[in-house]
Amino acid sequence: MSNRAATKVFQGVEEQIATGQLKDGTKLDEASLAERFEVSRTPVREALLQLVGSGLATQIPKRGCFVNAPSFREVIEMFEVMSELEGMCARLAARRISDEQLNDLKTANAGCEDAIRYNDSDLYYDRNVDFHECIYFACGNRFLATETRALRRRLQSFRRLQLRARGRMPQSLTEHIEIIDAIETGDVYKADEISRRHVMIQGERFNDLLLHMEYDQ
Amino acid sequence: MSNRAATKVFQGVEEQIATGQLKDGTKLDEASLAERFEVSRTPVREALLQLVGSGLATQIPKRGCFVNAPSFREVIEMFEVMSELEGMCARLAARRISDEQLNDLKTANAGCEDAIRYNDSDLYYDRNVDFHECIYFACGNRFLATETRALRRRLQSFRRLQLRARGRMPQSLTEHIEIIDAIETGDVYKADEISRRHVMIQGERFNDLLLHMEYDQ
DNA sequence: ATCGAAATTATCGTATACAAAAATAATATG
DNA sequence: CATATTATTTTTGTATACGATAATTTCGAT
Numbered sequence: 001m002s003n004r005a006a007t008k009v010f011q012g013v014e015e016q017i018a019t020g021q022l023k024d025g026t027k028l029d030e031a032s033l034a035e036r037f038e039v040s041r042t043p044v045r046e047a048l049l050q051l052v053g054s055g056l057a058t059q060i061p062k063r064g065c066f067v068n069a070p071s072f073r074e075v076i077e078m079f080e081v082m083s084e085l086e087g088m089c090a091r092l093a094a095r096r097i098s099d100e101q102l103n104d105l106k107t108a109n110a111g112c113e114d115a116i117r118y119n120d121s122d123l124y125y126d127r128n129v130d131f132h133e134c135i136y137f138a139c140g141n142r143f144l145a146t147e148t149r150a151l152r153r154r155l156q157s158f159r160r161l162q163l164r165a166r167g168r169m170p171q172s173l174t175e176h177i178e179i180i181d182a183i184e185t186g187d188v189y190k191a192d193e194i195s196r197r198h199v200m201i202q203g204e205r206f207n208d209l210l211l212h213m214e215y216d217q
Numbered sequence: 218m219s220n221r222a223a224t225k226v227f228q229g230v231e232e233q234i235a236t237g238q239l240k241d242g243t244k245l246d247e248a249s250l251a252e253r254f255e256v257s258r259t260p261v262r263e264a265l266l267q268l269v270g271s272g273l274a275t276q277i278p279k280r281g282c283f284v285n286a287p288s289f290r291e292v293i294e295m296f297e298v299m300s301e302l303e304g305m306c307a308r309l310a311a312r313r314i315s316d317e318q319l320n321d322l323k324t325a326n327a328g329c330e331d332a333i334r335y336n337d338s339d340l341y342y343d344r345n346v347d348f349h350e351c352i353y354f355a356c357g358n359r360f361l362a363t364e365t366r367a368l369r370r371r372l373q374s375f376r377r378l379q380l381r382a383r384g385r386m387p388q389s390l391t392e393h394i395e396i397i398d399a400i401e402t403g404d405v406y407k408a409d410e411i412s413r414r415h416v417m418i419q420g421e422r423f424n425d426l427l428l429h430m431e432y433d434q
Numbered sequence: 435a436t437c438g439a440a441a442t443t444a445t446c447g448t449a450t451a452c453a454a455a456a457a458t459a460a461t462a463t464g
Numbered sequence: 465c466a467t468a469t470t471a472t473t474t475t476t477g478t479a480t481a482c483g484a485t486a487a488t489t490t491c492g493a494t
Binding site for chain 1: 271297360
């Protein structure tokens, strides 16, 4: 945990965008933010640059920064991409995984089972991250791993939009087992397919539907 | 084109990393950069933040920024992800494209044909971008479009690594026609498959091979 | 009264100054 | 002579100051 003022501002604003306190289009005034976070304008500006870089804000030269909170539609879009990336990771892992990495994957999933036994959803969350990290590593593409990790982190804030928060742990675990099996047997197609669904159950069809309803937000 | 000092520094350093003038691991000293670009440290710091954001540099708190030039291996990895994203765009477009968008796509490809007739590879490059932009738009996922566009731009600097620079225009066009056909007939699988290959002919097998040779660059 | 131009104000972008932390050099001690 | 400890220097991170540009307001002319 960095003690920097800039990161404090960045995370603070990020948080407030995720929770909806800062609504889409709101101007991110440097002076006000500096005052609110009790820092000078310099770290505020650095934080804003990072926000722009991560897509959470838009900058108009000489005009300032504005909140770029993703609409419901955009969140769905992000999930759609996330499911693709997860699928790709699993598919590559199915071709490239080593015995040792497969072992690590099984161990990580055993951790998930433990979390279910304790009925500890927070613990499950962490163990689930470990599980997916194993796949990211085994996919043999560190760039892909980094990108997927970044998107996962970005979507984390919007998990509340995922309707099926509770009672999904057992199903998640079932999918894990299927994924492990697919990777172990080198079933590229299956590993891909299940991993996609693992991320977005309703799948792309849901988005198709949404597209025909209204184009914006 | 922004006249900002920060962007000047950003683009300058980006250029020098792409051309290899700034080698991997080189420390990006704020003072030297400020002197070299004849600006103060403030815009230099902003540029460095952006470089970190786009993955071209790594920042170690209280230690400074260091060039993060992608290795050959990483470039291959990026192409691998790029092919996946392009495939996804085409696949989604095959399901979602409208008559008008399909028309635009055909028009864009006609532009590519023109470029071949004139044997103008620079023109072909631009028209090819237009062609792919049509697919990005038709995929109906703006987040995906943005991400794919960003990666395309990032890889642009390393096109010199793509061996098959010359004499590929006709083959590229053949693939375009196949992609259009697949999208028009809604052949999701084919659109995906051809688009992937369109980006990275040698495909994933090449990378598989590389992985067994040596792990790190 | 309304529209337009000039003056004012506010805010962005940059430069400089300062404080804190780390790297380096110097000195002391075994 | 090597190592540890302290002093010096360098560099990062933050604050403040200043200039430039866009937004706003004021004022005058039609």
